[in-house]
Amino acid sequence: MTVHKALAAIDDIKAQYTRDRVAFIKGEDLIDILSAFGATPESIEDFKKVTEDLPPDPTLDFRKARNGRFCIDPANGQAYRTEFQPFVLSAEEDFVRHDSGKTRHFAEMDNNTQLNPTFKALLIFKALIAGDLQILHRPFQDYNTDKWICTVFHTRTITTPQLTGEPALEGVHADGVDHTMTVFLGGRNMTEDSAITRIHDNAEKNATHWGQVDPELQFGVMQHRNFLDTILIVDHERKHSVSTIAAQDADQSAWRDMLVFFTRKPALEGHASSGLDSTAPHSELPMSVQLPAAS
DSSP: OOOHHHHHHHHHHHHHHHHHHHEEHHHHHHHHHTTTOOOHHHHHHHTTTTTTTOOBSOTTTTEEEEEEEEEGGGTTTEEEEEEEOOBBOOGGGOOOOOOOOOOOOOOOOHHHHHHHHHHHOOOOOOOOHTTTTOOOOTBOOTTTTSEEEEEHHHHHHHBBBOOOTTTTTSSSSSSSSEEEEEEEEEESOOOSSEEEEEEEOTSSSSOOOOGGGOGGEEEEEEEESSSTEEEETTTOOOEEOOOOOOOTTTTTTTTEEEEEEEEEEEEETTTTTHHHHHHBBBBSSEEEEOOOOOO
């Protein structure tokens, strides 16, 4: 696909995203778009294997995780890796869990993931989607800058005979950002009804279990099933929940591998992440990618 055609396809996605405040993109369609921004058949095949060496999550026993922070800088036409920063999400940001407000230190995303051309193309795609879309503003974020802070989580959520994997242990929630993008990398031994994403009105109570939500406040149901299936959510205008990972063969482990792109404007004083929002480039794990001009 040419860049021109990819930008036209992104415009179509943005039209749906603008209308519904949520969008689902089939993996096969996204692969075509990513090919315009440097993803190759070889890099896509390699990208299916990048989850194999994830370390344990700092607060969730059923998850392995890394993260990396990136600055999307449209004025300078680039997105780049920023230095390590701890991560925090608060109850005030509609994230209610046992570790709400806790400063968490994740292992850093490595070059095996961030230097893959498919990942770089995903970052370009996310930057173009966020762009100049009009959204409801969150408090204590700087909407006067064109820069975005993008924290990318690379996770494997695991169910074993002894442990139940919860993609969203927090139940109904928001991610404390402006745009959430969830990208499916693969899975094993999951039942057909595992990891179903439900989209909720903001009136739904935070921390409600996905099985106890008010159907009158539910906008839609989606499920990642194929490689690079992707969901976009305007995070401050729609809440979401994700159902449990159940094992098809109960005697064997089941897992689900994801990339989650949390994108928001930089934090101001009063924000839970104030002081944790450096835009300095990463000195040990540098990465940058040029952004094409939007159509």
